[in-house]
Amino acid sequence: MHDLNTYLFVAAILFSLGVFGVMTRRNGIAVLMGVELILNAANINFVAFSRFGGMNMDGHVFALLVIVLAAAEAAVALAIVINIYNNMNTINVDEASALKE
Amino acid sequence: MMDNIFINYSLFILFLPLGAFLVQILIGKRLPRQGDWVSIGAIVITLILAIAMFVAMLLDYDPNFKQEASFTWIDMGAFSISLGFLVDNITVIMLLVVALISTCTHIFSLEYLKGDVRYSRYYAYLGLFTFSMNGIVLANNLVSMYMSWELVGVSSFLLIGHWFEKDTAADASKKAFLTNRVGDIGFFIGIMLIYTAVGSFAFGDIFEGVAAGMISGTTLTFAGVGLFLGAMGKSSQFPLHIWLPDAMEGPTPVSALMHAATMVAAGVYLSVRIFPILTPDALLFVAYIGGFTAIFAATIAITQNDIKKVLAYSTVSQLGYMILAVGTGVYTAAFFHLLTHAMFKANLFYGSGSVIHSMHHALHEKHDHDTDPQDMRNMGGFKDKMPVTYWSMLLSTLAIAGVPLFSGFLSKDAILAGTLSFAQHHPEHFLLPIFGFGAAAITAFYMFRMMFLTFHGEPQMPELMDDIHESPKEMTGPLILLGGLSVFVWYTLPYFNPISSHGWFTDLVVPKDAVVPGNLTAHEIEEGAHHAHYLAMGLSIGVAVLGIGLSILMYLKKVFSAETWGSRAGFMYDWSLNKYYFDENYNKYLYQPTLRLANKIAWIDWELYDKYFINGFGRVTDWASRVTGKFDFDAIDQTLVDGTAKLASGLGAIFKKVQTGKLQNYVLYVTAGVIVLMIIQSF
Amino acid sequence: MAEISFWFVISMTVLSATAVVLSNQLIYSAMALLFTLFGVAGIYVFLWADFMAGVQLLVYIGGILVLIIFGIMLTNRISSVRLSQTNVQQGVGGAVAIWLFILISMVVSKTPWFTADAVEPTGTVAEVGTLLLTKYLLPFEAISLLLLGALIGAALLSRKEN
Numbered sequence: 001m002h003d004l005n006t007y008l009f010v011a012a013i014l015f016s017l018g019v020f021g022v023m024t025r026r027n028g029i030a031v032l033m034g035v036e037l038i039l040n041a042a043n044i045n046f047v048a049f050s051r052f053g054g055m056n057m058d059g060h061v062f063a064l065l066v067i068v069l070a071a072a073e074a075a076v077a078l079a080i081v082i083n084i085y086n087n088m089n090t091i092n093v094d095e096a097s098a099l100k101e
Numbered sequence: 102m103m104d105n106i107f108i109n110y111s112l113f114i115l116f117l118p119l120g121a122f123l124v125q126i127l128i129g130k131r132l133p134r135q136g137d138w139v140s141i142g143a144i145v146i147t148l149i150l151a152i153a154m155f156v157a158m159l160l161d162y163d164p165n166f167k168q169e170a171s172f173t174w175i176d177m178g179a180f181s182i183s184l185g186f187l188v189d190n191i192t193v194i195m196l197l198v199v200a201l202i203s204t205c206t207h208i209f210s211l212e213y214l215k216g217d218v219r220y221s222r223y224y225a226y227l228g229l230f231t232f233s234m235n236g237i238v239l240a241n242n243l244v245s246m247y248m249s250w251e252l253v254g255v256s257s258f259l260l261i262g263h264w265f266e267k268d269t270a271a272d273a274s275k276k277a278f279l280t281n282r283v284g285d286i287g288f289f290i291g292i293m294l295i296y297t298a299v300g301s302f303a304f305g306d307i308f309e310g311v312a313a314g315m316i317s318g319t320t321l322t323f324a325g326v327g328l329f330l331g332a333m334g335k336s337s338q339f340p341l342h343i344w345l346p347d348a349m350e351g352p353t354p355v356s357a358l359m360h361a362a363t364m365v366a367a368g369v370y371l372s373v374r375i376f377p378i379l380t381p382d383a384l385l386f387v388a389y390i391g392g393f394t395a396i397f398a399a400t401i402a403i404t405q406n407d408i409k410k411v412l413a414y415s416t417v418s419q420l421g422y423m424i425l426a427v428g429t430g431v432y433t434a435a436f437f438h439l440l441t442h443a444m445f446k447a448n449l450f451y452g453s454g455s456v457i458h459s460m461h462h463a464l465h466e467k468h469d470h471d472t473d474p475q476d477m478r479n480m481g482g483f484k485d486k487m488p489v490t491y492w493s494m495l496l497s498t499l500a501i502a503g504v505p506l507f508s509g510f511l512s513k514d515a516i517l518a519g520t521l522s523f524a525q526h527h528p529e530h531f532l533l534p535i536f537g538f539g540a541a542a543i544t545a546f547y548m549f550r551m552m553f554l555t556f557h558g559e560p561q562m563p564e565l566m567d568d569i570h571e572s573p574k575e576m577t578g579p580l581i582l583l584g585g586l587s588v589f590v591w592y593t594l595p596y597f598n599p600i601s602s603h604g605w606f607t608d609l610v611v612p613k614d615a616v617v618p619g620n621l622t623a624h625e626i627e628e629g630a631h632h633a634h635y636l637a638m639g640l641s642i643g644v645a646v647l648g649i650g651l652s653i654l655m656y657l658k659k660v661f662s663a664e665t666w667g668s669r670a671g672f673m674y675d676w677s678l679n680k681y682y683f684d685e686n687y688n689k690y691l692y693q694p695t696l697r698l699a700n701k702i703a704w705i706d707w708e709l710y711d712k713y714f715i716n717g718f719g720r721v722t723d724w725a726s727r728v729t730g731k732f733d734f735d736a737i738d739q740t741l742v743d744g745t746a747k748l749a750s751g752l753g754a755i756f757k758k759v760q761t762g763k764l765q766n767y768v769l770y771v772t773a774g775v776i777v778l779m780i781i782q783s784f
Numbered sequence: 785m786a787e788i789s790f791w792f793v794i795s796m797t798v799l800s801a802t803a804v805v806l807s808n809q810l811i812y813s814a815m816a817l818l819f820t821l822f823g824v825a826g827i828y829v830f831l832w833a834d835f836m837a838g839v840q841l842l843v844y845i846g847g848i849l850v851l852i853i854f855g856i857m858l859t860n861r862i863s864s865v866r867l868s869q870t871n872v873q874q875g876v877g878g879a880v881a882i883w884l885f886i887l888i889s890m891v892v893s894k895t896p897w898f899t900a901d902a903v904e905p906t907g908t909v910a911e912v913g914t915l916l917l918t919k920y921l922l923p924f925e926a927i928s929l930l931l932l933g934a935l936i937g938a939a940l941l942s943r944k945e946n
Binding site: 068071 | 790794797798801802804805810813814817820821824827828830831832833835836839840843844847848851852854855856858859871873874877878880881882884885888889892893897898899900901902903905908911912915916919920923927930931933934935937938939941942
């Protein structure tokens with residue numbers, strides 16, 4: 001119906017938006033959402049390559065594993081965010097800069 | 102091969118005492134009763150196995166019985182060493198002797214060493230000794246025999262020095278070890294000579310090689326004498342006899358086990374094993390060493406006052422007998438005497454131990470710590486106080502004196518017949534039988550002197566008599582057992598002829614022909630000894646009666662005064678009392694010159710070599726290191742190393758501004774970096 | 785009809801994703817993310833990945849998004865108005881993102897992708913299931929361990945001190 005490139009462009013848009021979100025959002029949870037966008041973009045690529053590579057199901061399995069990873073990552077990331085909130089009373093990542101010299 | 106019952110039993114007999122040693126040395130102190138039951142259990146099992154082997158041997162009744170098992174220890178192509186077991190009748194009998202005396206010693210020590218500070222350590226060393234002694238007995242080759250030989254030396258060192266807080270004990274253990282080393286060097290040279298010629302260490306191969314003439318003449322004589330040097334060291338033959346009397350510093354049960362029955366018999370055992378390869382010249386050397394030792398040690402024993410010293414010199418003398426027998430060709434008689442001597446001499450030592458124990462106890466009661474409990478001049482009249490000790494010692498004394506109906510008579514008689522026969526073949530060596538019979542007379546004399554001084558007559562210290570008691574049954578048990586074994590009948594079964602040694606022993610241990618061409622055959626030797634038998638018997642009974650009679654007259658009836666006769670003998674008495682000044686002369690002519698030489702060499706080493714050569718090296722090195730040190734500091738450290746550090750520090754100061762600690766900055770940098778990389782890639 | 789719905793799904797995905805990263809209110813972002821995830825599920829349907837679409841709805845919308853909204857509820861008072869939801873590097877970040885998009889697009893359009901024809905399958909569940917328990921058994925087990933670890937880690941991180 002549509003060729004591979006359409007899907008890849010859509011994924012590229014989602015990816016770029018995700019990276020933008022990760023780079024610019026102050027709120028930790030918003031950063032997490034950016035990460036989810038990036039992961040979704042990657043998943044679209046997996047499934048699209050699978051579809052146009054002769055319906056090879058390996059791509060689906062990878063996408064599935066990515067979703068599971070995303071779930072795990074979301075759980076841990078949110079735990080960290082809540083921990084930071086408890087300790088610093090803020091979840092703005094640019095205020096949590098204890099890594100500085 | 103290994104499924105043979107004899108070999109299997111031998112393995113157990115060999116390694117059970119080693120196991121006991123390991124248990125004792127590692128955890129002995131923490132076990133209940135300090136673990137003496139571990140050692141005693143192991144040694145009793147060993148004894149049972151040894152008896153089983155002995156009974157099997159008797160049931161078999163095959164003079165040519167022989168089992169061998171070996172495995173390759175080192176294999177490097179052309180050079181390979183096999184170790185293994187050789188079990189024949191001699192081995193079985195010897196294993197029984199070792200196991201029996203060792204068991205008696207273990208049990209005897211229960212009481213004798215009670216409360217000792219190193220009780221478990223003592224039992225550990227007894228196990229080690231039994232293991233190594235069995236190793237010697239079972240070896241089928243010279244290498245494993247040599248290894249066990251050295252282990253025996255080590256355990257002897259450890260046990261003589263058991264009470265190493267006493268300087269005399271520590272010195273005695275060192276002396277024993279070092280004196281043995283002198284002989285062992287000869288032993289090693291002998292082994293190497295034979296290996297070079299024959300290419301094997303196994304007895305069987307060596308005999309075949311010698312028979313085939315691979316080694317002969319002077320070389321073989323030297324090899325034989327070399328091996329015999331080892332035997333001289335272990336069996337305490339003149340002039341290496343000096344260690345054995347000093348070894349009496351060890352606990353008395355140890356003296357009974359090692360320095361009377363087994364360890365010192367190892368030399369005789371070795372001589373018996375290597376007898377077939379000894380050339381006539383080597384045999385002559387052996388005979389003279391043995392004969393001279395026999396009479397020489399006996400003359401010392403006459404004047405000694407320490408009860409254990411008397412027994413020690415008596416042991417040296419008796420070992421001389423055995424060596425004399427090997428030298429004159431009747432080596433089975435030597436082994437027979439080894440067997441009977443092990444029993445009665447061990448018993449005599451146990452008896453002396455019992456007396457010393459009792460004396461020690463009595464002196465302790467009187468708070469007298471200065472009187473020597475081993476000095477016979479402080480004893481006398483113990484006969485009624487210690488009847489078991491007295492009667493069992495009397496049996497053994499009769500045996501060693503060569504009185505008919507007792508075991509020593511049979512074996513001594515066989516040896517004396519051998520010497521007589523030898524002298525008949527070679528009249529120029531008439532001294533050998535004179536040594537033999539002379540020593541027999543003197544032995545009878547001094548042994549009864551010891552008995553009379555200890556047990557008869559008036560008590561020399563009457564105040565002690567109330568506290569002199571018979572020893573407990575751990576000590577009297579072995580005494581009764583071994584005293585009983587001093588009677589002839591055990592050695593002549595199934596016959597009951599008290600004046601003929603014909604019995605299971607002579608049936609099972611038959612002499613083999615020497616493999617050296619030109620030696621007398623076993624048959625010829627036997628013929629000769631047989632002819633000389635009755636003459637020897639008559640003479641030996643005569644000298645025994647003479648010796649005992651003199652002893653009775655001098656010490657029991659006091660017809661002659663020992664003091665008067667001692668002073669009449671003049672310098673001879675002094676020489677005998679002072680052991681012919683051997684230790685003093687060794688010190689003056691051997692030890693001191695060696696020390697002076699060592700000091701000279703040390704002076705050269707220190708004053709010349711060290712100060713100029715070594716220190717010169719040091720100065721050169723010092724100067725060179727100063728130069729390189731300067732270069733190292735100025736050029737490398739200051740410029741190169743510090744420069745690098747300064748560079749890194751400066752760059753760090755610049756780049757640390759990039760480190761904002763803000764996560765999103767980093768993400769930005771990373772992404773920008775990726776973009777730059779992608780752009781570069783696309784060109 | 786299919787054409788219209790396809791472009792509708794695509795535009796919904798892209799627009800809501802833009803809203804996710806640009807909205808000033810965090811809760812609006814979360815709502816926009818809901819539509820993005822729906823859109824991605826729709827894209828899966830167009831890619832014949834029915835099972836993946838189902839998983840996307842169940843896990844992302846039913847699990848992760850709910851988790852995110854929980855996080856927002858726990859850390860924010862919804863009514864509070866924030867001065868700014870974005871940090872100072874918005875300009876640079878935007879430029880970088882646009883450059884990134886341009887470069888990826890170039891890569892996508894220039895690369896001669898391998899393609900092969902295929903027939904639309906009647907369902908993918910059975911095949912994915914077979915693959916998971918045969919060829920990808922080890923990753924499957926590993927990811928289960930990872931989930932367990934994440935579970936324990938999340939519990940450990942978010943518990944009250946002492």
